[in-house]
Amino acid sequence: MTEPQPPRRGSQATRVTILLVAVLALGSIGAGAVFVAADRSARRDQAQPGGPSVAPGAVRLDAPAAGRQLVFRNMAWGPHHDEVVSVPADHPDGVRTASGLQCLRFHAAAGTGVCLQAERGALQDTYRAVVLDDRLHELRHFPVAGIPTRARVSPSGRLAAWTVFVSGDSYAGTDFSTRTSIVDTRDWNLQDNLETFAVIKDGHPYQAHDVNIWGVTFADDGTFYATLATAGQTYLVRGDLAARTLTTLHQNVECPSLSPDGTRIAYKKRVAGADADAPWRLYVLDLATMTETATAEQRSIDDQAVWSDRSTLVYALPGDFGADLWTVPADGGGTATRLLDAAVAPAFLG
Template structure:
C-alpha cells in the first residue's frame, strides 16, 4: 500500500470514528432531554396542574372556599403556589408561577419564603405579596425557611428560619423569628430581643430560641420559646415587646379560629429521637391537653381548616401530603391532598 493510500485510509477511519462518536453524543443528549421532559410532566396518577390566575381574595376562584398551598407534584409547576376548591381538593390545580418554600396568607396578604439559587450557595428571602401575588417588599433572611404566618387582618407577617441546623428534633440548632407590619414596614427582625417573663419573673439566658408564631390579632401572638432544654408556649405582646410563658412542652403552636385553643407538637416519652412529636390541642382557659388520633410524628405547624379539624403535612411520594384529623381526639387521620405542603384557606 502506498503512503498516499495509507494516509487516505487513516483519514477515512478517523472521520468514521468522529461521526460515530458524534452520533452517540447526540443520542445521549436527546435521551437526557427526553428524560428531563418526562420529569417535567406530571407523574402518572398524580394531580393535574395547569397555569392560571391565582388570587388571595376569597371568592375570586369561583368557589365558596379555596385552598392555597405549595404544589409538590413533579412537573413544570412544582414548588409553585396553587389553588383548589376546598370542597374538591382532589380536583385540578391552578398554579400561579410564584415559587415558595413556605407560605401563608391572611387578609389578602401573603408571606412567601423563597430560595435564590447561587453558584456556590443558596440564599433566602421573605417576600410580602399582595392579593394578586405581586411582590410588595422583600427581606433577606439568615437561613433556611421553616415557618410562616400572617395575622387575620393581613397587617402582620411572621417567619422563622434556621440560622444553624435544619431540624427541630435535636438540640443543635438556632432559629431567628421576625415580624413585619406591612402598613409601615416596621420590622422586628429578631424576637429574641423581646423580654421573656418565665413563671412570672423576668428571664434571661444565652440559649433562647424562638419559632412558630401564630397571631391572635395585630398585637397579641403565640410562639414557642426554647431554653434550658425545655420548650414553652409563650404569649407575645408586640407593643410591650414581651414574651410570657404559659405552658411547657409546646412547639409550633397554631391558634384556633375562635382563639380558645392551640394545636401544637408535643414531645412524648419513648418516641424515636428523630421523630419525637405527637399532635395535641391545648385549651387555653383550662390548660387541658387533648391528644389527637394522629399517631405518627408531626413536624409541622398545623392549620385549622375549621373550628374542629386540623390540617398538617406528612412525608409522601412527592415529598409531602396533607392530612386531616379531628381536634377533639376523636376519629382518625385521613389524607386530604397529595403532593402539597404549606396550606392556607381563603374564605
C-alpha cells in the first residue's frame, strides 16, 4: 500500500499566490465599479449642456410682484432636478428659479400648493401629500397609499386634491387601482377616498365593487369634476362635497381639467384604432351642449392638462429629460407647440 505523501511546499505557495491575485483583482473591480458609479452620479448632477438654466432663489405662490408666473417641476439634470421652479409666464425660456423643494407631482392656486413627495427608504419608498403655504412652507402632510399621479388645488386655494396608484402604474390598461383624496385647508377635514361617495349613474343610484376615481378638477369649494371608471368604461362625474355624491355626465372622459370660465372640460379620450399603450387624444367638452372638439394635438396624451388662459391648453409629453410641456389651442385650430423642455406638472399663478 502506498503511504500518503505530505503536501509539497511549492504547490501550497502557488495556491496562496493565486488567492492573493484573485483578492486583489476583485478589489480592483469593486473600486472601479464605485468610481464608475460616482462618475455617473457626478455627470447626472451636472447641468445638461444646452439645457435650461436653473438658479436657486425664492419661489412664491401668492400674487407675484414680478407678474404672472409659471411654476412647475423641473426635470433638467443637475442639482435642482425634481425641484419646484418658477419662470415668468411670458418668458418661459428664461432662467428658472429653483425653490429647493422636490415634488413628484405639484399644483398651486391662490397661495396654496400641494406637493406629492417620495420618502426614500432602505427597503421601499413611501409617499406623502404635503400642503404648502405661499412661501412653500409645509402646513400639513398626509401619508398616501401609493405612487403619486395627479394633484390639484381649487381656485380659492382652500381645497387640495391628489390621486395615487394603489396598484399598477399606468392608466393604459385595466389592471390598476387609484385612491383620490380631498382636504379642506380651513379645518383640515380629509375626504380620504372618494370611492365612498354615492354614485348616481344615468340618473339612478349605482353600486359596484370596481368603482375607481381619479383626476379631480375644481369648479369651486363645493363642486368638482373627476373621472369615474366602472365595468370597463370611464365617465366624467360632477362631485358635490357637501352631499358626498358623484353624478355621471359624459362617457369616455379621463383626467378632466375645467376651463377658467367653468364652461369647458379638457380631457384625454380613448380613440378607436389607437395603440393600446398610447390610446388617448386630447379633447375639449362643452358642458352646456356636451359637444366634443378634438384638439390639433395628434399624439397620445397621458396627462391632466391645464389651461394657461381661456383658450390654450398646456400638457406634458415624453422628452429627452423625461417630459416636456406643450401647448395647443382649445378650439381645435392651430398646431401643437413646444412650450418648455424638461418640465412637468405646471401651474399658472397671477
